Amino acid sequence: MKSDFEAVYSRHKAGIYNFCCRVLNDVDEAKDVVQEVFLRFFESPVRFDGELPVKVWLFRSARNRCLNVIRDKGKFSNIGYESDSVPATEAVDPDMHDAPVVVESLLVRMSIDYREILILREWNEMSYDEIAQALDITVPAVKSKLFKARKQAAAIYRKLYGD
């Protein structure tokens, strides 16, 4: 019979890994963060007091660690995104690329706060309540940020691949 830890790990590992990879855009750093998140969960069950669902606790922990990595590396340069800052390229057919490549090219150009909320919603299918808890913001703020994130993603997509 699987332990509680193994059950939680196998249920959420793919989501946490995808989140970290997409936010950090670096597989090795993402692997390190995933290890830290799950070992922290394994080592200190007292910290998990049941107020937060496990999924939210894990994503909040992963998010905080990713932000620390980004801050340490000084990667906050794209935080003040403007659509004009994306270089206009000759329109490329997105069907020529794999979906992960297209996604990466979009996300890497997005500002970090829009990127993370979009990943939580689109890749991890979290509800607005869960996202609000994970990011420590209100539900109306989640609605507003998601709309702006989608708008930003659409603008970048048009710049890169045309309509």
Added chain:
Amino acid sequence: MNCDYVQEQLSVFLDREEGFDETTLSHLYGCKDCQDFFSSAVKLRALANEGKLPYPDDLDDAIMRRAQRVRKTNPLSYRLNLPVYVLSTVAVVLLVVSFTFGFVMQEDIHQKQINAILQAPPAAVVYRMPTQLVYPALIREIKGGVK
């Protein structure tokens, strides 16, 4: 109607969350910008469904190995799968019970001591005159004086 408001509502509609304002749909039929926003949001969702990264197998081994190591280094640790508030309540109840039990026992001991004194038979107290010490030189003087 404001396009930003409509697009925010379309975002809510796409996520099937509560609070969608249906009146925005009438705006959508006649607004190219909002139609473009909605179609790009749908396209992004399709990309997200296809663009999930496979989980690396080596990460499974690494995490399980490190978890085993943590478990071995803490042989005395024991995980109680109880919420904190249950443990706190149990601790408070134990504290109250121990204090109450201590007070009751103390009262009982005092009562037993009082009963033992009251039930004891009456005792006779014998007083005697204090003894006076007389030194040998003084005795001789006394005896000489007598002579």
